Amino acid sequence: MDQREGWNVMVITLVVAVGLSLYVGRMQAAVTLPPEARSLKRQYYKKLNTCANVEAFVQHQVKLWWDKDKSIAPKLLKILYADCMINGCDASILLDGPQSEKKALQDLSVDGFLLIDRIKTVVDDRCKGPVVSCADIVNLAVRDALHLAGAPSYPVLLGRRDGLGSNAAWVDLPSPSISSEEGLAYFRSKGLDAQDYATLLGSHTMGKAHCSYIRSRLYNFNKTGKLDPTMSKSTLDKLRRQCPSSLKKGQEDPTVFLTDKYGPQYTFSNAYYSNVLSKDSVLRVDQQLLFNNNTSSIVLEYAGNFEEFRQGFALSISRMGCLKVLTGKQGEIRRNCRFTNKNNPKIK
Numbered sequence: 001m002d003q004r005e006g007w008n009v010m011v012i013t014l015v016v017a018v019g020l021s022l023y024v025g026r027m028q029a030a031v032t033l034p035p036e037a038r039s040l041k042r043q044y045y046k047k048l049n050t051c052a053n054v055e056a057f058v059q060h061q062v063k064l065w066w067d068k069d070k071s072i073a074p075k076l077l078k079i080l081y082a083d084c085m086i087n088g089c090d091a092s093i094l095l096d097g098p099q100s101e102k103k104a105l106q107d108l109s110v111d112g113f114l115l116i117d118r119i120k121t122v123v124d125d126r127c128k129g130p131v132v133s134c135a136d137i138v139n140l141a142v143r144d145a146l147h148l149a150g151a152p153s154y155p156v157l158l159g160r161r162d163g164l165g166s167n168a169a170w171v172d173l174p175s176p177s178i179s180s181e182e183g184l185a186y187f188r189s190k191g192l193d194a195q196d197y198a199t200l201l202g203s204h205t206m207g208k209a210h211c212s213y214i215r216s217r218l219y220n221f222n223k224t225g226k227l228d229p230t231m232s233k234s235t236l237d238k239l240r241r242q243c244p245s246s247l248k249k250g251q252e253d254p255t256v257f258l259t260d261k262y263g264p265q266y267t268f269s270n271a272y273y274s275n276v277l278s279k280d281s282v283l284r285v286d287q288q289l290l291f292n293n294n295t296s297s298i299v300l301e302y303a304g305n306f307e308e309f310r311q312g313f314a315l316s317i318s319r320m321g322c323l324k325v326l327t328g329k330q331g332e333i334r335r336n337c338r339f340t341n342k343n344n345p346k347i348k
Contacts, residue, residue, distance in 0.1 A: 076145050088325060090324070161331030174285075200316050217284055239282065
C-alpha cells in the first residue's frame with residue numbers, strides 16, 4: 001500500500017468515526033476499517049476514467065425506486081448483510097443457481113435483486129461497458145437507500161471485484177432467536193465487534209419479520225409451553241393478535257413490523273433502542289442486547305441520542321462493507337450480476 005492509499009483509508013475512517021469520538025474510549029469500539037479496505041479508494045472509477053459519475057447514476061435509480069416503494073431500504077440492506085457476512089462482500093449473494101447463496105437463504109426480497117439489475121444495466125450503458133462491479137453497486141445502493149430513510153450519507157470506498165461464486169454450504173447466517181452471546185461470537189468470527197453488533201441490529205427499526213421467527217416467544221418459549229418473560233405484556237398481547245399459534249393448511253405466514261412508530265414508514269430512527277429498553281422488541285436477538293454487559297451500555301447511548309446512533313451506524317456499516325473484499329486482479333467485473341462471466345449464457 002503506498003502513502004496516498006494509506007492516507008485515503010485513514011481519512012475515510014476518521015470521517016465515519018467522528019460521531020463516536022465522545023464515547024469510543026469507554027466502549028472500546030473499533031474505529032478502523034478492516035485491513036482489506038486498504039486497496040479500496042474514494043472516487044475509484046473517476047480516477048480510472050472509466051465511470052466518473054457512477055455514484056450519481058446509482059443514486060438516481062435508487063431514488064426512482066424509493067419514491068414508489070420505501071421498503072427497498074431494508075431489502076437492500078439485507079442483501080448487503082447476507083453477502084458480506086457469508087463469505088465477504090463479493091456480490092456472491094446475487095448469483096443465480098441451485099447451489100447459490102441466494103437459493104439457500106430465506107426472506108431475501110426479489111425487489112432488491114431487480115433494482116440491482118436495473119442499476120447495473122444503466123451504469124454499464126452510461127459507462128460503455130462492464131467497468132463497475134456488482135459488489136460496489138450493492139454498497140452504493142444501500143448507502144443511498146438508507147440515506148433516503150434518514151441515515152447519514154457516509155462515504156463508500158470503491159474498487160471491489162465480484163466473486164466467482166460460492167457454495168450454499170457457506171450460508172451460516174444466525175437465527176433471530178439466538179442469544180446475544182451467540183450473536184456476538186458470530187460477528188467476532190467475521191472480524192466485527194460488540195459495537196458493530198449492537199449498532200447494525202439497530203437497522204431493525206425498519207421493516208418486518210415473519211411470525212415464524214417469533215412464535216416460540218409468544219406461545220412456547222424454549223419449549224417450556226410458557227411465554228418469553230423478557231417481552232412486555234402489551235407487546236405480547238399485540239403480537240398474539242397478529243400471529244396465531246399455528247397456521248391453517250395453505251395459510252401464508254403473517255408478517256409484523258419491527259417497530260410500530262417508524263416501521264410502516266421505513267424510517268431510520270433510534271426507536272429500536274427505546275423498544276429494547278422497554279422490553280418491546282419483536283425479535284429475541286434484539287431484546288437480548290439489554291441483558292449483555294457488552295451491549296447494554298450501547299443501547300442506553302443510542303436510545304438517548306439519535307445522532308450518536310446515526311454516526312455509529314455509518315462506521316459499522318462501512319466496516320461490514322469492507323469485509324473480505326476482492327480487489328486488483330482478484331475476482332472479476334461481471335457483465336450480469338446474476339452470473340459469473342464464465343457461466344453467463346450470453347457470453348460465448
